[in-house]
Amino acid sequence: MAKKKKVSPLAKALLETAGDMRKAGLMDKATHEKITLRHLGATGAPKALPITGPQIRAMRERAQLSQAVFARYLNLTVGYVSQLERGAKQPTGAALALLNVIKRKGIDAIL
Template sequence: MSAKTKFKSPAFEAIHSAAAGLFSVDAIPQETMRSFDTACLSSIKDLQPLEIKALREKLNVSQPVFARYLNTSVSTVQKWESGAKRPSGMSLKLLNVVQKHGLKVLV
């Protein structure tokens, strides 16, 4: 794991580190390592519709420009901001990255 990996707590980091060591010497299977990943790593933060709109406005971009950066449609951004749809998967991860680092990471 990289130094930027976020763990739920220092205890979970220690547990994950031990499991990663066991995995590296083939003492545990990949399926078990995935279970440790799920249990120990912090999850992606859900964003509420108002948070998505506030993020876009903070970045001072229009819905079409925001959609272009995120490689999605204007309609999708509108639905996220109105609460008609919720971002998930890679879209949610990308929004979290943009929230933390700004649009410059996408350029």
């Protein structure tokens, strides 16, 4: 069994930049895979799990925050948070990643 590496915040930022460079065509696939494998191992980056509207609302209420304050902490609009909680929209990208962090570690993890 391989030992799991802990990835530093700097390494995560560099990997994200490398990913953007790959998408923009500034870095070839082989180079990008070499960087990723070196830092994250063969499994790659962890995937953000989908979160439902009721789960988002429960997280917000557990933190005793209004939709406006919750939206501000996540750098989202109040309308978008409302749509997420109603299930009209599904969170993606950075919002989904932050919601997964809050789900695992609580609101204090992003404050």
